[in-house]
Amino acid sequence: MPSTRTDPESQPIHVVIVEDDPGFRAALCQVVEAASDMRLAGTAGTRAEGLAMLQGPPVDVLLVDLGLPDGSGIDIIQAAALQWPSCSIMVSTNFGDETHVMRSIEAGAAGYLLKDSSPARMVEEIRSLASGGSPISPIIARQILARFRHDSADARAPAAAPASPLSAREKEVLDFITKGFTAHEIAGLMQVSHFTVRSFVRRIYSKLKVTSKAEAIYEARTLGLLDD
Amino acid sequence: MTYRPALANAVFVFSVALLIAVAIWYVEAGGNQPSKASMHLTQAEWQVTDAPGLSAPPPVMESKALPAAWRHVALPLALPPDTARQSGMNASPATGSNVRVTWIKLATPGPLIAAGPLAIYGVRIRTEGTIAVYANGQLVYRAQRQGPLWNSLFTPLWLVLDKRADDAPVSEILVRMEHAPPTRVALSSVWLGPAEALRGHYYLRQLLQREFPATLSAAFLTVGVFALFVWLKRRHDTDYLLFFNLAAVSFGGHLHYYVSLPITGGWFAWLTANALFWLIVVVHFFLCQLHGRALKGLTRAVTGITVLISVLTLPTVAILPVYPSPSVLVQVVYAIAVLMGAIVALVGGFCAWNRSREGWLVAAGVGICTLLGLSDWLQYANLIGPEGWFLGAYTNAVTFGTFGMLMYRRYVNAIGEVEQINASLAQRLQAREAELELSHQQLRKAELRQTISDERQRLMQDMHDGLGSSLISAIRSVEHGEISELKVSQILKGCLDDLKLTIDSMEPVEADLLLLLATLRFRLEPRLEGTGIALQWEVREVPTLPWLDPSSALHILRIVQESIANILHHTQASEIRVSTALAGAGVRVSIEDNGQGFDVEKTLGATAGRGLHNQRRRAQAIDSTVTWHSEARGTRFTLWLPLEREVQMPHPAQ
Structure with a gap:
């Protein structure tokens, strides 16, 4: 988990953008450069360029599009999660639909950005992500709840996998989300700051990543792809 | 129980050995080597006297008291009917008397030294009147006091001489047989010797001629009753009823081999004589069923003859004489039975040759029975000597064996079929399951197609009402230049919202x-x-x-x-x-x-x-x-x- 920035003025947020649509890339670059607390550390238009950039110094936020001309952005997310562990990965998406977002989170993403968001919203999302928060939609919340409920109900869950069940408060947050409450409203209901609510979401995402990894290992073992 | 071959083989060998041991013990129980210790009397002298009527044998009678008209003969002997009259040797009243007494004198070649009691053993004495045996002039044995018994012909002569006080060796054996003039009397050769030495002979004869067939006959009836109960439960399986019927008729037809009741004619004689015909008819029908040919002519003939004979020999009708009448007609009737059996066997065997193995088996059984019956007939007709076997007693056993084998085949086949049916049932079930799975898959595919079609229709409708019309009005407005960029952006954002909600509607x-x-x-x-x-x-x-x-x-x-x-x-x-x-x-x-x-x-x-x-x-x-x-x-x-x-x-x- 990236360290929470206490003084955004002194240390700008370094951002890398991997996006093949030149129009949207330009709009993003503009948004980042316009923000006083952000620095654009680089851009890439293809999967290959994006992977090459991972060899360089790590940045704070990596914005990745899933549909790249030479492959899936998922590969970049997975590689970045390994090579830039401190980096917050954000996937840019048209619809924020469950399939794309869940796959990205399982690969190591910490959040997503809707492409039709207003510039102000975009800056806010990048800033929130860099400070350790994560966005979530009601449908994603329901999916995650279902996923963990399924895991804990499943007696065959692999003993080797440290299935990290959600804490009561994490579950509470997800429940509120599925009922349509915003992070601010939930903060009020739970008497915490809305940053805390968003950092709960980040923690939930990381648990999902762990679970999905454990599941992958378990499945690979049962399929005989991995030695015990 | 699990099948262990070694154990099973051991049980099999033990059971068979047990039976063999019992048989050996039974036959040897009377002692062996009778020829060494005993005398085989094969030479005799005989004569016939007249009597005014049937009379009880006198307690004492020596050959010297009889006329000296002895004629030498070798045993076994079977005398032609009414020899006395034909020969004219005796001064007989010739016309007045209906009873003849045939005397047979057996001389012993020398004294016999024996520790135990002496016994006299012979295969058969055949006459319809009283039989009396004298040893040294003393009456030692009487049989058929009320005339012949049903089983007389099959019962060997066996008598044990009491130790007398004078202890004189047996020097003369005199046999007295009463009979009607036309009867053929017969006597087998006779053994004289220690009872212990002769008992084996006697037991073996008794066993093979009477007891063994009787046992088999009873077993047949028992299995028949079992078959009856099977039939009562399964009425459509008429084979079982037939089996019971065969067992019952056979049992009735063979009773005269074992029953030691006096022959008085009447219903029992009628039943036991006609059962033979009924048996042939039943087997004939069964054969027809097996080989599948109607054989109308033969069926009619066999049934007709049987009904005719059954009716004519009814004691109330009594047109035809009934066994054991001395009438020659009886022999003719039995000859008809033998002939009928032979024809049924031959025709049945011919018809079943390539059609039905079971039919052939039954025909072969009938053939064997006919041969056995023929031997009986030859015995009755005195065409073979009085020491022969009445093999007819075994027709029952052959019938039992034949139909038992049939039942055995069916039983084993039925088990095989059940096993096969089970296997094919499992196979069919599997095939059915596969079919079901296939149709289920097709159903699922069809359902999926329908779902997709419904979904497409729904989305089309939604696009048409919302997104489509919004975009078209936006395009028209832009083309007419009557709309601000901000307005266009708003319309497009609205369209994107529509699209997002459409996507959301598809989320679970x-x-x-x-x-x-x-x-x-x-x-x-x-x-x-x-x-x-x-x-x-x-x-x-x-x-x-x-x-x-x-x-x-x-x-x-x-x-x-x-x-x-x-x-x-x-x-x-x-x-x-x-x-x-x-x-x-x-x-x-x-x-x-x-x-x-x-x-x-x-x-x-x-x-x-x-x-x-x-x-x-x-x-x-x-x-x-x-x-x-x-x-x-x-x-x-x-x-x-x-x-x-x-x-x-x-x-x-x-």
Whole structure:
């Protein structure tokens, strides 16, 4: 988990953008450069360029599009999660639909950005992500709840996998989300700051990543792809 | 029980060895080597005297008291009928008397030294009157005091001489046989010797001629009764009834081999004689059934002869004489039986040759029985000597064996068939399962096709009503240059919102209305940003709606979307309140604003009310209702959704 920035003025947020649509890339670059607390550390238009950039110094936020001309952005997310562990990965998406977002989170993403968001919203999302928060939609919340409920109900869950069940408060947050409450409203209901609510979401995402990894290992073992 | 070959073989060998040991012990029980210790008397002298009637044998009689008209003969002997009259050797009244007494004198070649009591053994004495045996002039044995017994012919002569006080060796044995003039009397050769030495002979004869066939006959009847009970349970299996019938008729027809009752004619004679014919008829019918040919002529002949003979020999009719009448006709009747058996066997065997192995087996059985019967007939006709065997006693055993083998074949085949049926049943079940799986797959495919088709139709309809018409009006406006860039951007954003909600409607909401509303809020929130409108989210837990599939989800999303869009576009509201509550048998979704109201009736009547009509139409599609309550201080829109819908979607979402 990236360290929470206490003084955004002194240390700008370094951002890398991997996006093949030149129009949207330009709009993003503009948004980042316009923000006083952000620095654009680089851009890439293809999967290959994006992977090459991972060899360089790590940045704070990596914005990745899933549909790249030479492959899936998922590969970049997975590689970045390994090579830039401190980096917050954000996937840019048209619809924020469950399939794309869940796959990205399982690969190591910490959040997503809707492409039709207003510039102000975009800056806010990048800033929130860099400070350790994560966005979530009601449908994603329901999916995650279902996923963990399924895991804990499943007696065959692999003993080797440290299935990290959600804490009561994490579950509470997800429940509120599925009922349509915003992070601010939930903060009020739970008497915490809305940053805390968003950092709960980040923690939930990381648990999902762990679970999905454990599941992958378990499945690979049962399929005989991995030695015990 | 598990099958262990070694154990099974051991049990088999033990059982067979036990039977053999018992048989050996039984035969040897009387001692062996009778020829060494005993005398075989094969030479005799005989004569016939007349008697006024049947009389009891005198207690003492020596050969010297009889006329000296002895004639030498070798044993076994079978005298032709009425020899006395033909020979004319004796001074007989010739016409007055109906009873002859045949005397046979056996001389012993020398004294016999024996420790134990002496015994006399012979295979058979055949006559219909009283039999008396004298040893040294003393009456030592009497039989057939009331005439012949049914089993006389099959019973060997066996008598043990008591130790007398004088202890004189047996020097003369005199046999006295009473009979009617036309009867052929017969005597087998006789053994004289220690009882211990001769008993083996006697037992073996007794066993093979009487006891063994009797046992088999009883066994046949027992199995027949078993078959009867099988038939009582399974009436359509007439084979079992036939088996019982065969057993019963056979038993009846062979009783005369074992019953030691005096022959008095009547019903028993009729039954036991005619049973032979019935047996042939039954077997003939069975054979026809096996080889499948009607053989009408033969069937008619066999049945006709049998009925005729059965009727004519009835004791009340008594046209034909009945065994053991000395009439020559009896022998003719038995000859007919033998002939009939032979024909049935030959024809049956010929017909069944390539058609039915079982038929052939039965025909062979009948053939063997006929041969056995023939030997009996030869015996009765005195064509073979009096030491022969009455093999007819074994026809029962052969019948039992034949039909037992048939039953055995059927039983083993039935077991095999059951096993085969079980195997094929499992196979068929498997095939059926595969078929079922295939049809199930096809059904699923068809269902999937239908679902896809429904879904396509739904999306087309939605695109046509919403996205499509919005884009077309935007294009037209842009082309006419009568629209600002901001307006175009707003229209396009609206289109994107429409699209997002369409996508959301396809996400799994698990019948959760709140999740659906939450999604809507999540989508619309960015549009509310900067409008200065506050959204009060006051939803309460409500029951899930089981009918909430993608199609109805989209209807609900569109209804609420339209309602919020109306507030944004047509009122100057500063606050929107969204709430949910349970209302009767449904759920109420309320959207209230504090903007200026509108005249609901008027708007619904005007073209501007198209949006309201769309909401109403969509609500009706999901059995729900929409209502507006508007006044100057604000409007309350209510969507009421039923908890249960009577008519489910034809293809509920999986």
